[in-house]
């Protein structure tokens with residue numbers, strides 16, 4: 001039966017990968033050995049892996065067939081030509097530069113577009129994006145609307161930029177001190193929240209006369225387009241393809257992680273319209289990634305990406321994708337579990353402060369909650385709170401984000417609704433004995449991106 005609220009999978013399964021559940025006793029020991037960091041668990045010790053949607057996608061039969069068509073020539077492979085023309089057609093930008101993944105594109109863009117001391121205003125930060133901006137002398141400045149920091153507020157476009165914040169910054173420092181505006185669609189750290197087309201247009205209208213460029217973090221641009229279609233007036237009858245293209249007409253370029261909305265396992269690219277920026281980025285790609293015709297990707301990966309991008313534009317695909325995520329969120333909400341609302345495009349974010357009111361933020365509630373979810377049901381999630389936020393470069397103090405969350409991220413085309421039930425039941429069971437969750441303290445804190453390899457013990 002066709003259910004528009006939770007549509008069944010618009011695909012059938014042709015290859016399977018076996019997974020197994022271990023015992024609670026085993027998991028208690030495994031998480032202790034992993035330093036209470038879910039990143040450090042072995043994948044084979046995880047039953048349902050909701051750590052990330054990055055590179056965890058299931059490719060289609062057509063993509064796998066495309067892998068056999070890899071033209072592994074060192075220069076100008078035909079797969080590159082195909083990828084380049086696909087990106088141009090779907091995104092509408094002039095120039096495309098391939099990279100090994102999204103952060104490779106962020107590195108290139110930050111190097112060519114930021115002068116030391118310049119500000120990079122953005123709608124909330126993303127870890128690797130901000131790292132590259134700061135490593136190149138940029139100063140990240142948050143201009144997301146205030147409502148994005150309110151975990152419970154259920155509004156349509158929580159990822160929008162607050163133009164007053166942008167205006168105030170420009171008035172204070174001057175337009176020449178702005179490297180560019182970094183506009184993420186959707187906003188990962190706000191909970192996968194979308195940005196409206198009206199907001200993109202307004203940002204562009206404000207920036208263009210001042211000569212300020214707008215670069216999008218396009219990582220989840222197809223999910224963003226789905227929300228526009230669903231929620232923004234005038235878009236219900238437009239195709240996802242049209243909306244994606246219209247989004248990018250509001251920008252001067254974008255960075256893209258192929259590991260998300262391209263439905264592949266690796267890859268990325270940078271797009272720009274400006275020829276001078278393109279020439280400089282092309283000089284750098286040779287040093288950091290590879291020839292401008294592969295940028296660290298194999299020919300076969302570029303072929304799979306070109307096919308994946310086309311598949312991502314299919315209406316049934318993206319409707320099922322976003323609604324499957326929503327299903328998990330709805331089940332948790334019905335059981336009273338505190339989550340970030342509304343449910344975003346790629347993940348359900350648990351509100352760890354409300355889940356663990358007995359823990360101070362300094363006791364790392366989200367880190368502790370992620371570890372406890374694993375022990376409860378073999379489900380792997382990720383901390384997105386004070387641990388991920390890192391320390392202030394100048395003061396050395398912890399950034400203390402308002403949103404202290406645990407992210408349950410759904411890989412594309414990998415799990416069924418029944419798997420979502422298992423994940424929901426695990427979290428709901430844990431919620432019923434949440435007062436047993438103990439706080440954590442650091443035992444090893446890496447200097448950069450500390451959440452990946454940091455280790456903890458129970459207080």
Ligand SMILES: *Cc1c(COP(=O)(O)O)cnc(C)c1O
Pocket residue numbers: 054101102103104126128129184188217219256257258259267268
């Ligand atoms: C994953 C991600 C990136 C970085 O892309 P990688 O391919 O992992 O290097 C950048 N921005 C956002 C919003 C992301 O989710």
